[in-house]
Amino acid sequence: MTFSPETSTVPTIVLNDGHAIPQLGFGVWQVPDDGAQAAVTEALKVGYRSIDTAKVYENEAGTGKAIAESGIARDELFITTKLWNDDQGYDSTLTAFDASMERLGLEYLDLYLIHWQQLDRDKYIDTFKAFQKLKADGRVGSIGVSNFTVPTLEKLIDAVGETPAINQIELHPRLIQEELRAFHTSQGIATEAWSPLGSGTVLDDPAFAPIAEAHGVTPAQVILRWHIQLGNVVIPKSVTPERIASNFDVFGFELSNDEIQQINALDTPDGRTGPDPDKFSS
Ligand SMILES: NC(=O)C1=CN([C@@H]2O[C@H](COP(=O)(O)OP(=O)(O)OC[C@H]3O[C@@H](n4cnc5c(N)ncnc54)[C@H](OP(=O)(O)O)[C@@H]3O)[C@@H](O)[C@H]2O)C=CC1
Numbered sequence: 199m200t201f202s203p204e205t206s207t208v209p210t211i212v213l214n215d216g217h218a219i220p221q222l223g224f225g226v227w228q229v230p231d232d233g234a235q236a237a238v239t240e241a242l243k244v245g246y247r248s249i250d251t252a253k254v255y256e257n258e259a260g261t262g263k264a265i266a267e268s269g270i271a272r273d274e275l276f277i278t279t280k281l282w283n284d285d286q287g288y289d290s291t292l293t294a295f296d297a298s299m300e301r302l303g304l305e306y307l308d309l310y311l312i313h314w315q316q317l318d319r320d321k322y323i324d325t326f327k328a329f330q331k332l333k334a335d336g337r338v339g340s341i342g343v344s345n346f347t348v349p350t351l352e353k354l355i356d357a358v359g360e361t362p363a364i365n366q367i368e369l370h371p372r373l374i375q376e377e378l379r380a381f382h383t384s385q386g387i388a389t390e391a392w393s394p395l396g397s398g399t400v401l402d403d404p405a406f407a408p409i410a411e412a413h414g415v416t417p418a419q420v421i422l423r424w425h426i427q428l429g430n431v432v433i434p435k436s437v438t439p440e441r442i443a444s445n446f447d448v449f450g451f452e453l454s455n456d457e458i459q460q461i462n463a464l465d466t467p468d469g470r471t472g473p474d475p476d477k478f479s480s
Pocket residue numbers: 224225226227228250251313344345366367391392393394395396397398399401416418419433434435436437438441442444445472
């Protein structure tokens with residue numbers, strides 16, 4: 199059942215396929231399966247309605263249990279999972295999708311992403327064609343990619359005649375991805391920020407304390423608010439109940455243009471915390 203944006207308490211972004219996604223969601227990388235059930239249960243209690251998991255996180259089952267036990271109507275939830283690298287290819291994608299859905303306990307998925315472009319495998323075009331079949335069959339609402347670069351996006355769009363709805367990329371104040379975001383905007387691709395807090399590594403930067411103090415919020419809230427004002431979809435992760443709650447509370451203040459520029463200025467050429475998409479092979 200398609201996500202109904204009118205049920206969302208956070209702003210939504212309309213994708214190029216007409217579906218909407220909540221701008222703030224909850225990520226569960228590095229959370230063990232039983233911990234994921236607890237963390238997602240807590241997140242849903244706080245008000246998050248968008249959850250980001252992946253086959254490779256090995257917590258689709260725990261995530262699915264939390265969803266099932268929440269009692270929240272399916273059309274109030276936006277669930278994302280991702281196809282792992284060694285499942286790329288047309289038939290293997292269809293098989294992997296069924297297995298993810300079985301673990302999640304879902305009939306319908308809101309967003310399916312190709313996790314990494316995997317240039318050495320060179321299977322992302324066939325993989326996306328399988329995604330198109332899943333969408334045509336009504337199993338998935340939106341189809342997109344993750345960790346794709348401009349040249350790979352261009353090749354994909356040219357080959358499949360469809361523009362992915364989303365590219366989920368590493369994006370935080372030390373890696374602001376200005377060029378890739380501009381390309382997304384020019385093509386109608388939504389930008390989703392992974393590791394929006396730099397996996398916690400950017401929080402101690404002295405730039406955030408004065409901004410946080412001025413607004414009576416935390417550095418994490420400042421960073422998440424920066425993402426929201428840039429127009430990013432953002433999916434912070436935490437297993438700590440107070441942080442899960444405070445990360446969701448970012449709609450009661452606004453950063454000035456000057457504060458946004460101060461944060462943009464933290465961008466560094468070697469700001470990645472994760473792999474380089476052009477080199478990552480697994
Ligand atoms: N497509 C891809 O390739 C990738 C996708 N992702 C997605 O993005 C999500 C988020 O990225 P992730 O790398 O997990 O990291 P985040 O940038 O969301 O940071 C999470 C870390 O910051 C800590 N933290 C969270 N909130 C606060 C806070 N308010 N104050 C202080 N510390 C805080 C967490 O600790 P604690 O949990 O202990 O509270 C954790 O250590 C992932 O969970 C996943 O869904 C991530 C990586 C790659």
